Amino acid sequence: MDYLYDGSFNGLLTCLYEHYYSQKADNIFEASCYQVSMVNENRIIYPDDVKAKKVSEAIERLISKTALRYIYYVSLSNDMNKGKIILDFVKFGFEEKKDITVFFEHPCVHPICKIYKQVSVEVHRFTGLLRFSDLEGVLFAKYMPDHNITEVIVRHFADRLKNERFIIFDEGRKLAALYHEGSTVIADFDDVTFVTDSTEDNIRKLWKSYFKHISIKERENLKAQYQHVPVRYRQNAVEFIK
Amino acid sequence: MEKILAKLEILAEAAKYDVSCSSSGVERNNNGKGIGSSSASGICHTWTADGRCVSLLKILMSNNCVYDCHYCCNRITNDFPRASFTPEEIATLTMEFYKRNYIEGLFLSSAIDKTPDHTMENLCRTLELLRNKYLFNGYIHVKAIPNADINLIRRAGFSADRLSLNIELPTQDSLKILAPQKNLKSLLLPISDLGNKIITNQNDRRIYKNAPKFIPAGQSTQMMVGASNDSDHVFLSASQRLYDQYNLKRVFYSAYIPVVDKPNLPSIATAPPLKREHRLYQADWLMRFYKFDAKELLSEKNQNLDLDFDPKISWAFNNMDQFPIEVNKVVYDRLLRIPGIGPVSAKRIIEQRRLSPVTYEGLKKMGVVLKRAKYFITCQGRYFGGIDLNPEIIKYKLGDMEESRQLSFWR
Numbered sequence: 001m002d003y004l005y006d007g008s009f010n011g012l013l014t015c016l017y018e019h020y021y022s023q024k025a026d027n028i029f030e031a032s033c034y035q036v037s038m039v040n041e042n043r044i045i046y047p048d049d050v051k052a053k054k055v056s057e058a059i060e061r062l063i064s065k066t067a068l069r070y071i072y073y074v075s076l077s078n079d080m081n082k083g084k085i086i087l088d089f090v091k092f093g094f095e096e097k098k099d100i101t102v103f104f105e106h107p108c109v110h111p112i113c114k115i116y117k118q119v120s121v122e123v124h125r126f127t128g129l130l131r132f133s134d135l136e137g138v139l140f141a142k143y144m145p146d147h148n149i150t151e152v153i154v155r156h157f158a159d160r161l162k163n164e165r166f167i168i169f170d171e172g173r174k175l176a177a178l179y180h181e182g183s184t185v186i187a188d189f190d191d192v193t194f195v196t197d198s199t200e201d202n203i204r205k206l207w208k209s210y211f212k213h214i215s216i217k218e219r220e221n222l223k224a225q226y227q228h229v230p231v232r233y234r235q236n237a238v239e240f241i242k
Numbered sequence: 243m244e245k246i247l248a249k250l251e252i253l254a255e256a257a258k259y260d261v262s263c264s265s266s267g268v269e270r271n272n273n274g275k276g277i278g279s280s281s282a283s284g285i286c287h288t289w290t291a292d293g294r295c296v297s298l299l300k301i302l303m304s305n306n307c308v309y310d311c312h313y314c315c316n317r318i319t320n321d322f323p324r325a326s327f328t329p330e331e332i333a334t335l336t337m338e339f340y341k342r343n344y345i346e347g348l349f350l351s352s353a354i355d356k357t358p359d360h361t362m363e364n365l366c367r368t369l370e371l372l373r374n375k376y377l378f379n380g381y382i383h384v385k386a387i388p389n390a391d392i393n394l395i396r397r398a399g400f401s402a403d404r405l406s407l408n409i410e411l412p413t414q415d416s417l418k419i420l421a422p423q424k425n426l427k428s429l430l431l432p433i434s435d436l437g438n439k440i441i442t443n444q445n446d447r448r449i450y451k452n453a454p455k456f457i458p459a460g461q462s463t464q465m466m467v468g469a470s471n472d473s474d475h476v477f478l479s480a481s482q483r484l485y486d487q488y489n490l491k492r493v494f495y496s497a498y499i500p501v502v503d504k505p506n507l508p509s510i511a512t513a514p515p516l517k518r519e520h521r522l523y524q525a526d527w528l529m530r531f532y533k534f535d536a537k538e539l540l541s542e543k544n545q546n547l548d549l550d551f552d553p554k555i556s557w558a559f560n561n562m563d564q565f566p567i568e569v570n571k572v573v574y575d576r577l578l579r580i581p582g583i584g585p586v587s588a589k590r591i592i593e594q595r596r597l598s599p600v601t602y603e604g605l606k607k608m609g610v611v612l613k614r615a616k617y618f619i620t621c622q623g624r625y626f627g628g629i630d631l632n633p634e635i636i637k638y639k640l641g642d643m644e645e646s647r648q649l650s651f652w653r
Contacts, residue, residue, distance in 0.1 A: 105608060124283075127281070128287040128343075130343050131342060132341065133342070139342070160272060162274065163276070203339070207339060210250055210254050210299070213250075213255045214254045215258070215294070219292040221291075221293035223293070225289050225290065225292075225293050229288065
C-alpha cells in the first residue's frame with residue numbers, strides 16, 4: 001500500500017500514524033509527484049493535527065529530539081524516496097527505542113543523515129546568500145532553493161528582522177513567506193516585477209563596488225569561488241548580477 | 243553618494259589584507275528592539291574572486307596613517323589616495339547592508355589617524371552609535387589600535403563581539419626592522435589585559451545575569467607570513483603561546499603580498515607564499531581541534547612545515563612506530579592522530595563501536611578519507627593499505643593526490 005500525502009510535515013506524520021494504527025504502508029509519497037502504478041494500491045491521507053502530534057511526541061520520547069529534527073528536514077528535501085527513507089528510519093527507531101541517529105553507518109540511518117546534511121547545508125547557505133531589496137519599506141527576497149526550505153529560512157529572518165516587514169519568495173515552487181509584526185504566513189505567490197527606487201539602486205551600487213574592491217588580485221582563485229557559490233545560486237545575488 | 247562610493251573603494255581596498263572575516267562565536271537572538279541577531283557558527287554571505295568568504299563589512303575608518311610600517315600600503319611615506327569615514331557614514335552603510343542581508347555585521351579597523359587615542363575614540367563612537375542609536379544587534383568585530391589607552395580599548399569591548407590586535411610579526415627583532423613604531427611588549431600588554439577582563443566578565447555574569455557582555459566572541463590576532471625571515475617554528479610557537487597563555491580564540495596568518503620595494507622586504511615581484519600560509523592554517527587547526535602541540539609538529543632542528551604534505555601526515559611519517567592503529571580499539575584522542583580521520587568521523591567511530599565493530603566499508607560512510615587513512619590503520623585486525631608500512635612508499639603512493647585542492651578553504 002502506498003500512502004499519499006499533501007506534502008506538509010503533519011501530512012507525513014499522519015501517514016506514519018496510519019501505518020501503525022490502520023494499514024501497514026509500503027511506501028509514502030507526496031501526492032503531487034506520485035506515479036500511479038498498476039501493481040501498488042494507494043490511499044490518500046489527509047493531515048490530522050492530533051494524530052501528527054502523537055507521532056511527533058512518540059518520536060521525541062522513544063528516539064530523540066534530534067531524530068525528529070532529522071525527519072523534519074528530510075521531509076523538506078526534494079528526494080523522491082524520502083517517504084520510504086523516513087518510514088524505514090522510524091520503524092527502526094521504534095524497534096530500538098533509543099537515539100539511533102548515532103548509528104551513522106546503519107542502512108536505515110545513513111540515508112536520513114545524508115539528506116539531513118544536504119538540506120541543512122542549503123538552509124545555512126541561504127541564510128547568507130539571500131538578498132533583500134527595500135521596496136518602500138517592505139523587504140523582498142527572491143530565491144530558488146533545491147529543497148523546500150522557505151519555512152525554515154523564514155524563522156531565521158523573523159528573529160533577525162523582527163521589526164521589519166518582509167517577503168521571501170521561492171521562485172521555483174511559487175511559494176512565499178510573508179512576515180509582519182511577529183506573524184508569518186506561507187502562501188502561494190505569483191512572481192512580481194518591481195521598480196527599485198534610487199536609494200535601493202545606490203545601495204546596490206555600493207555593495208557591488210565593495211565586493212569588487214575587497215578581493216585581493218594577487219590571490220585570485222575563481223575555482224574556489226565557484227565551489228562556494230555555484231552558478232545556480234548566483235542569479236539572485238546582487239553582487240553577481242551584471 | 244559619489245563621495246561615499248569613492249571613500250568606500252579606498253577604505254575597502256585598504257582593509258582587504260586583514261584576513262579575519264569570521265562572524266562566529268556568539269549566539270544571540272534579536273533583543274526585540276532593533277535589528278539583528280548573531281549565529282554561533284557564523285554565516286558567510288558571499289565569496290569574492292579570491293575565494294575568500296565575505297561575512298562582515300570590512301573597512302577602515304581612515305587610511306590616513308602617521309605610522310611608517312614598511313610592509314603596509316597605508317604608511318605615512320606612501321603617496322596614496324587618502325580617505326576617512328565619519329561614524330555616522332559607517333553606521334548608515336552597515337545598517338543598509340545588514341537590512342538587505344548582504345552582511346553579518348561590521349569589521350571596523352583604522353589606520354593611526356593623528357594619535358592612537360584619537361583613532362580608538364573614533365572607533366568607540368562608531369560602535370556606540372550603531373548599538374545605541376541604530377539599535378544594531380548584529381556582529382561587530384573591532385580592531386584595537388596599538389598604543390591606544392587601555393581604557394578606550396576596554397570601552398570598545400563592551401560594544402564589540404570580538405576584538406583583535408594584530409601582532410603582524412612574531413618576534414621583536416622583525417618588528418624592529420619592519421614596524422619601528424611598534425614593539426612586541428606593548429602589543430601584548432592590551433591582549434593580556436583583555437584576556438583577564440574577559441575571564442572576570444564571565445565570572446561577573448555568572449553572578450549578575452544582566453552584567454554587560456565583554457567581547458563575548460573573544461580575541462583574535464593576525465601575523466604576516468613571508469615578510470620577515472621567521473620560520474614556521476617561530477610562528478607556531480608564538481601561536482601556541484597566544485592560545486595557552488592569552489586565551490585567544492583564533493590566530494590568523496596572512497601571506498605577505500609585497501606592496502612596496504624596500505631593502506629589508508621581499509621584492510615586489512615575489513609571489514605571496516599561499517602554500518606556506520595554507521600549511522600554517524592546517525597546523526593551527528591541529529593545535530586547536532586535534533590536540534597537537536606546536537612542539538610535536540616542529541622543532542629547532544626541523545624549522546619549517548613540509549610544503550608537499552600536510553602537517554598531520556608529515557607528523558605520521560615521523561612517528562611511524564605508532565602505526566598502524568586499530569580503529570576498533572583506541573580512544574578518541576588516538577583516533578584523531580590518524581591521517582584522514584577528523585573530529586567528526588572520530589566521534590562517529592566511537593559511537594558506532596558501542597553497537598558493533600566498525601568495518602572497513604563503514605569507515606567510508608562515516609566520512610573517513612580512506613585513500614589517506616588506509617595506510618595507517620587496521621580494521622578488525624586487517625591492514626588494507628596493500629603496501630609496506632614504509633613512509634617513502636606511502637609518500638610515493640599519495641604523490642600528487644595531495645593538494646589539487648583549493649588553498650583557502652579554512653576561512
